[in-house]
Each structure stands twice: as C-alpha cells, then as structure tokens.
Amino acid sequence: MSVKLSFFTGGGVDGIGGNKILLESHGTALFLDFGKSFGEENKYFDEFLKPRSLNGLGDLLAFDLIPPLPGIYREDLVIPTQNWWEKVFSHPAFRDLTIQGVLLSHAHLDHSGYISLLSPDIPVYTSLPSALISKAIQDCGISDFLSEIVYSKRKEILEDGLICSDKNYSNPSQQRPYHVFTHQLLPESVRYFWNQAPGKRPLSPVSLIPILEEKVTIGNLPVRFWSVDHSIPGAGAFGINTPEGWVLYSGDLRMSGKQAKDTQRFTQEAGTLQLLLLIIEGTRASLNTNRGTKHFTEQDVADRISQIIKKAKGLVIADFGPRNLERLISVLKATEEVNRQLVITTRDAYLLEVLSQCGEVDLPNPLSYPHIRVYSEKRVRTSEWESTLLERCRTQYLTAEEVTFHPDDFVFCFSYYDFSELIDINPSGGVYIYSATEAFNEEMQLDAVKLKNWIDHFNFQLFGNPFAQENTDSYDPLHVGGHAQPDELLNIIETIHPRYLLPVHTECFEFFEKHFGTRKDIQLIRPKAGESVVLP
Incomplete structure (x- = not known):
C-alpha cells in the first residue's frame, strides 16, 4: 500500500x-x-x-x-x-x-x-x-x-x-x-x-x-x-x-x-x-529574517489600539480584515474602556449573532450587547436576511444623522469598501486605525492610495500604514498576520x-x-x- x-x-x-x-x-x-x-x-x-x-x-x-x-x-x-x-x-x-x-x-x-x-x-x-x-x-x-x-x-x-x-x-x-x-x-x-x-x-x-x-x-x-x-x-x-x-x-x-x-x-x-x-x-x-526581531502578538495589537482610542477625539474608524473577530473583540474592549459604542455592519452582526450562539467561540451577541450598535447602509432594496436582522435589532440600529451629531460616541468597524457611508456621516476629523495587512501587490497598492485619499479628504489622523512592511522602523504594531x-x-x-x-x-x-x-x-x-x- x-x-x-x-x-x-x-x-x-x-x-x-x-x-x-x-x-x-x-x-x-x-x-x-x-x-x-x-x-x-x-x-x-x-x-x-x-x-x-x-x-x-x-x-x-x-x-x-x-x-x-x-x-x-x-x-x-x-x-x-x-x-x-x-x-x-x-x-x-x-x-x-x-x-x-x-x-x-x-x-x-x-x-x-x-x-x-x-x-x-x-x-x-x-x-x-x-x-x-x-x-x-x-x-x-x-x-x-x-x-x-x-x-x-x-x-x-x-x-x-x-x-x-x-x-x-x-x-x-x-x-x-x-x-x-x-x-x-x-x-x-x-x-x-x-x-x-x-x-x-x-x-x-x-x-x-x-x-x-x-x-x-x-x-x-x-x-x-x-x-x-x-x-x-x-x-x-x-x-x-x-x-x-x-x-x-x-x-x-x-x-x-x-x-x-x-x-x-x-x-x-x-x-x-x-x-x-x-x-x-x-x-x-x-x-530575510533578522534574528532578535520582536514578534508582535494579538495582545500587543490590542494594547496599541486601546492606547490610540483613549486619546482619540472625534469619530474613530478601525479597519481590519473581514471575519478577524479576535481583532473585533480587541476593538470592542478598547471602546468600552472609554464608554464609546462599537458600530458594526449588518454583515458583521449577522455573523456575530450565530457564532455567539454556537458555544465554540467566546463572542457577544450583537443584538443584545449594550456597547454594540448596528449600522445599515442606504439601499433602494434590502435583502431579506438584512431586513429580518434589522427588525430584530431595532434598539441597536444607528443612522448617519446620529453619528454626525455625536461622533465622539462611536468607534466604527469599517473598511475601504464601506467608505461611501462617510459621505452621509460627513465627519470633520477623527482617527483612522489601519489594522490590516500591508499592500503586497500592485492592485492593493492602488487601493491603498485611494484609501489614503479618503482619509485625507475627511481630515482623519492615520495610525498604521497600508504601505508599510513589518519589522521596519515605520512599523506600528497595529496588525499581526494569521x-x-x-x-x-x-x-x-x-x-x-x-x-x-x-x-x-x-x-x-x-x-x-x-x-x-x-x-x-x-x-x-x-x-x-x-x-x-x-x-x-
């Protein structure tokens, strides 16, 4: 055999x-x-x-x-x-x-x-x-x-x-x-x-x-x-x-x-x-590994995110990889420490809800957790799964108008593909935490340039660098890979x-x-x- x-x-x-x-x-x-x-x-x-x-x-x-x-x-x-x-x-x-x-x-x-x-x-x-x-x-x-x-x-x-x-x-x-x-x-x-x-x-x-x-x-x-x-x-x-x-x-x-x-x-x-x-x-x-180079951990990332959010003024956006729920929990804990509310998309809420009920992962149920709000994008027609979700989370539902009037109350889990919502929110300054992988190909480099243009347009202070490579002098411990x-x-x-x-x-x-x-x-x-x- x-x-x-x-x-x-x-x-x-x-x-x-x-x-x-x-x-x-x-x-x-x-x-x-x-x-x-x-x-x-x-x-x-x-x-x-x-x-x-x-x-x-x-x-x-x-x-x-x-x-x-x-x-x-x-x-x-x-x-x-x-x-x-x-x-x-x-x-x-x-x-x-x-x-x-x-x-x-x-x-x-x-x-x-x-x-x-x-x-x-x-x-x-x-x-x-x-x-x-x-x-x-x-x-x-x-x-x-x-x-x-x-x-x-x-x-x-x-x-x-x-x-x-x-x-x-x-x-x-x-x-x-x-x-x-x-x-x-x-x-x-x-x-x-x-x-x-x-x-x-x-x-x-x-x-x-x-x-x-x-x-x-x-x-x-x-x-x-x-x-x-x-x-x-x-x-x-x-x-x-x-x-x-x-x-x-x-x-x-x-x-x-x-x-x-x-x-x-x-x-x-x-x-x-x-x-x-x-x-x-x-x-x-x-x-090309340098011996003695410090390996950052998820706890290092969590500590750095907490440090930034504690000092932040205005709206905070945390950008990290989709379904990186360990990072999401780190941001949630930092948000709670300063009595802000974490804002997630309906897609994230849909996933979090079922994972919180499966007994395998220690996650909060977003539909009953007081420090989590659910933001729904503008749509001409809402999918059935999303309509049902929004019906279940009426008390957590968040509008752009509420964010515009009280930006210091919130930390958004947004990525580049959610940026069109910023036009409705219209923030004037704030903090953008880039906690995702750096660009490693030409397409990602182009996306990083556009991301930076949006950040500059709304006068966000950027922490983390979508262009930086790990273990360089400019590297801020805001991301570790999988x-x-x-x-x-x-x-x-x-x-x-x-x-x-x-x-x-x-x-x-x-x-x-x-x-x-x-x-x-x-x-x-x-x-x-x-x-x-x-x-x-």
Missing part, C-alpha cells in the same frame, strides 16, 4: 493560497481544502472580467484553474455539447475520480472558495465555526455559481447551450452535507440558522452532522481534527491515519494569537504519532519531526531547502503542479 498526493495549478504549490491537495490511500480519496487561487485567477480575470456563469466550468478549465477530474464536479455546471473533458484529456492530471470528502481547514476563500463547484453530495468535514462562517458569507454575499459553498441553486441548460439559474423560486436550493467537529450537541438556534433560507428561494435542508470526539472515519481512513490559532475562528489541522503512517495537514496556523495554546497542543500531540508526512503552510517563510513566523515554523517542524516534509502555501521554498534540504532524518519534498508524489 502507499499514499499518493496530487497537486494542481494554483493549488497551494509555489504560491500562497488556493490549497487543493488530493490524498489517496487505502481505497479512499480526500481533498485537503478546495480553495480559490486569487493569484492564478487574477492572471486572467478581475473585478469586471469574471469567469462566466453561463459557461459553467468552461472558463476555469480553459485556464487550468481547477483540477481536470470529471467525476468530482456538479453535473449542472457541465454543458454536454462543449466537450470540455475531451479538450483536457491530454492534461497529465486528467482522470475520472470519485472522492469521499473535503477536509476544510478554515473558512477563508483561498481554502474553501471552489467547493461551490463540487458535486453537492460530496461531504465537507470542518469545524462548526467554519461551517457557520461559510453559510453567513454566502447568505450575505452576491449569488453566483462561485459562491455556492454551502447550498446551490440548480442550473438549467438553455437551447442555445448556455447555463442559467432556475428562475422558478419555488424550486429549493440544494444544501451540501457538512460534518462538523464540535465539543457539544448543536444548539437549536444553530440548527435553525443552518437550515434557514436567506431569501425567497427555500432550502432543501441537509442537517449539520456533529462529530463530538475530534475523530471520524472517512471511507477506510481514520481522521483526526485539531483546533489551531489563526486569524479566523474555527481554523484547524487534520491528521489522516493511513496504513503507512500519519499524514498531517496544518492548514493555516500561527503562534501569535490569543488561541496560541491550540497550535501548541496540536504540535505536541502530533509529535507523539507515528508520522509519515507533514504538509505545512509556509506563508511567512523568508530568508501565519507562523519563520522561527515558529522551524520549531513546529522539529517538534513534530516527520519522516517527510512537504511545504505548501509559500513563495519561499528556499527557506525550507536551507534548513532541511540536506537532512537525512527529515526528507524534504517539493510539490509541483500537475504531478503526484507516492509515499513511502
């Missing part, structure tokens, strides 16, 4: 994000994540030039953005007359395949985004928070064939061979089976949320299936889940117990957050296993001490070559798109 691992273009190989790694052993096939590669997709598409829903899988297959595996995808996204599979038949990775599931490490789209393309009967195994976040994102987002991670609208093939969504709103969306790792029975409010349709179209519900002991058997393989620290709740690592030994997949993890003990537990317990292979992320791997530092990666690898080491989700494979390229006890493997590795 052997373990076979297959890798695909934009699948976490020689780049950051888009993880989709196929593991096959003992008659069982599992994908480790099935994410969208923003880097690969942005080579051909952008905000205004997107893969066409009317062409189903066609545009993505044409640019090798998804694995050429006919047996894993939704039938309603395949146009029979297009002969796509014949066109990619010569691809080295092409074959018909049946898989038993997807192990989803967390709910960031570069790990989950292409699940929407998979056959709706393929189960997803993940944490309870990751499942709930995925549904909340879909409920609140734009409906298209690339966003249907939890449930999907059936597509129709028209006479001209194009695909369109079923226009009969009485036909239900089909929900995908999710098996969720959790420490308790599912609360009724969570079950209701999961099976509740966000709009007019009903759901054909598939209940969440709880896994209570962090262990489950999928096909012929026992699988283990560990919670790890990351910049989004519910992140986890997986262990697959193959006949040849354990294969571990780290997902994304760090040691700098307030749940660092979870990563430490994973590392220590993994080190006791008969380990064949460690697949580890290397987002922050670098050869990934382990280079020295932390080395510590994790040495503690776990696998026979084989396979880095993914990295742009610096040379870091791993430097430290493990000549080692005999830990053999380094460099994955390549379109190829497979067979162990042992």
